[in-house]
Amino acid sequence: MKKLISIVVPCYNEEEVLGKFYDEVVRVAREMAEVNFEFVFVDDGSSDSTLAKLEGLAEQDERVRFVSFSRNFGKEGALLAGLEYAKGDYVATMDVDLQDPPSLLPEMYATIQEGYDCVGTRRVNRDGEPPIRSFFARIFYKLINKMSKIEMVDGARDYRLMTRQMVDAIIAMREYNRYSKGLFSFVGFKTKWIEFRHVDRAAGETHWSFWKLFVYAIEGICAFSTVPLVIAAVLGLLFCFIAFVMIVVIIVKTLVFGDAASGWPSLICVVLMMGGLQLLALGVIGQYLAKTYLETKRRPVYIVRMTDEDLRRKDKKS
Ligand code: UDP
Ligand code: MG
Secondary structure, X not given: XXXXXXXXXXXXXXXXXXXXXXXXXXXXXXXXXXXXEEEEEEEOOOOOOHHHHHHHHHHHOOOEEEEEEOOOOOHHHHHHHHHHHOOOOEEEEOOOOOOOOHHHHHHHHHHHHOOOOEEEEEEOOOXXXXXXXXXXXXHHHHHHHHHOOOOOOOOEEEEEEEEHHHHHHHHOOOOOOOOHHHHHHHOOOOEEEEEEOOOOOOOOOOOOOHHHHHHHHHHHHHHHOOHHHHHHHHHHHHHHHHHHHHHHHHHHHHHHHOOOOOOHXXXXXXXXXXXXXXXXXXXXXXXXXXXXXXHHHOOOOOOEEEEHHHHHHHHHHO
């Protein structure tokens, strides 16, 4: 029996590259005659003609399956849906913009045959990216790797090939705040990294602004580390200690030298700093509380509006 590889692809307003992506993967799939392929496209509530294009592909190629969301739920939701719908013995996740070169697939498949559970890819350079963004990305990876027990590989892409066993482990994690890079690493298993050089988007535009990335980074840290809470507590303790020492010093000073009412500016500085620190600590706690709040609601990560099965059923009836 030939093994089946599922290609899971989140798509959000990707009408421009969808066709190119499909052609490219089909070309690579033809070279890999030893396996069967299926596509699992996830239309993440696109407002352009992405869904129509997917329907077209599904009609002409029975290997193409798709799931279409009722609105935009974000890439993390799309990835989960894709993994859940995929039937393959192996599952690959990749972006539709051809920044994850499909030509790596044969090498990835060969590697996983050597006894790995997962083959991940990482970019070794960050060309075509604003320098300031690369700078913050580096800081983020340094920070999160210090703060979390989970290892996050710098430059790792969401382009990987996994065994069924690993996919099932990921699906079993039902959390609402999904930070996939962390989840992949959390489940463990033997992962081999393949390196490649950065490729520019084939067409269309990135969906990530600097601000969105910043918020995403904070989410990543909150999802996989509670160190910020410890830092808040330690800072609080430290300042209590300093205050205690100062009180002693001031009492002694007043008793010895009498009270001259000076030192107003420094007082304001201390007040401002303490106020700032308290707000910061509250903010940190608030972040975690908010996550817990969302998590306890147990809302679905995505809602499906239609799938290729709906389409195929309709075709049969008419
Ligand atoms: N994507 C998605 N939902 C979103 C945003 C993005 O499914 O809300 C998909 C998008 O279609 C693409 C992938 O996630 O296949 C990566 O997006 P993009 O290329 O914009 O990110 P970048 O490569 O710039 O990090
Ligand atoms: Mg991209």
